[in-house]
Amino acid sequence: HQTGSNNPMGLNSNIDKIPFHPYFTFKDIVGFIIMILLLIMLTLWNPYLLGDPDNFIPANPLVTPIHIQPEWYFLFAYAILRSIPNKLGGVIALIMSIAILMILPFYNLSKFRGMQFYPINQILFWMMVATVILLTWIGARPVENPYVIYGQILTVIYFMYFI
Template identity: 60%
Template sequence: THLLFLHETGSNNPSGIPSNMDKIPFHPYYTIKDILGILLLILALLALVLFSPDILGDPDNYTPANPLSTPPHIKPESYFLFAYAILRSIPNKLGGVLALVLSILTLLIIPFLHTSKQRSMMFRPLSQCMFSLLVADLLTLTSIGGQPVEHP
């Protein structure tokens, strides 16, 4: 999908001002570059899977399961920790689910609010600050989601 949109609209330059000067054809330059990048990623993934498959695994996966007791330190994978923190911070189950859905819908609505022809954030200090705040919020929620559960 990314390559299709890149081929259709072209990439933007850092100033955000469209320019038809100094363009090179998409094929063969970028297709060869992208195929080489994909092959290198596949090679790195194969090396990781074949030579050290347990390097990214959780050590708790190797402890024998006890069906009579649930361990207190269960937490989701790292890429779901921000959502886990949102769900855990609101005591009402429905409220937590609504907060999580609204946080995801907010991220989906943001691109439709952008109506300017300029595609760069170089001359938009408010957008840069909001993006930095978004990254800081996600990192904070991820950190909070990884902490052990404490009852208030």
């Protein structure tokens, strides 16, 4: 490729160019404003829509409420915490389950970046997604016999994925 080969007459073509930056910026600002307005409307018109109805039960200082659990995005780690009988071991497993997810993006040093040509990696990835979903579900269940065993099995599967 030679410089100017697509402009043999050497005319200045800058006048024909359209600056798209203002259009994209305006589009992004409008989308942001619409999302903020929807969130404001939700919180002002129906503030309890996304709340948990168990939060309105009158408190009893003698009994720990059954519904006490972390937010939904930490339920998988809570299930891992509950699946280990030793308290210190459970806390270490909980910290490691979250630390692995934070360290993992810096750990991938392989030359192969995509998964589309690696069917085994695709299967392992979707098994991991299913494991995290099941751990999240078990974290919201009460501490009873079948859920404890399923949580222990899924905890082993969760950590085996990273080995």
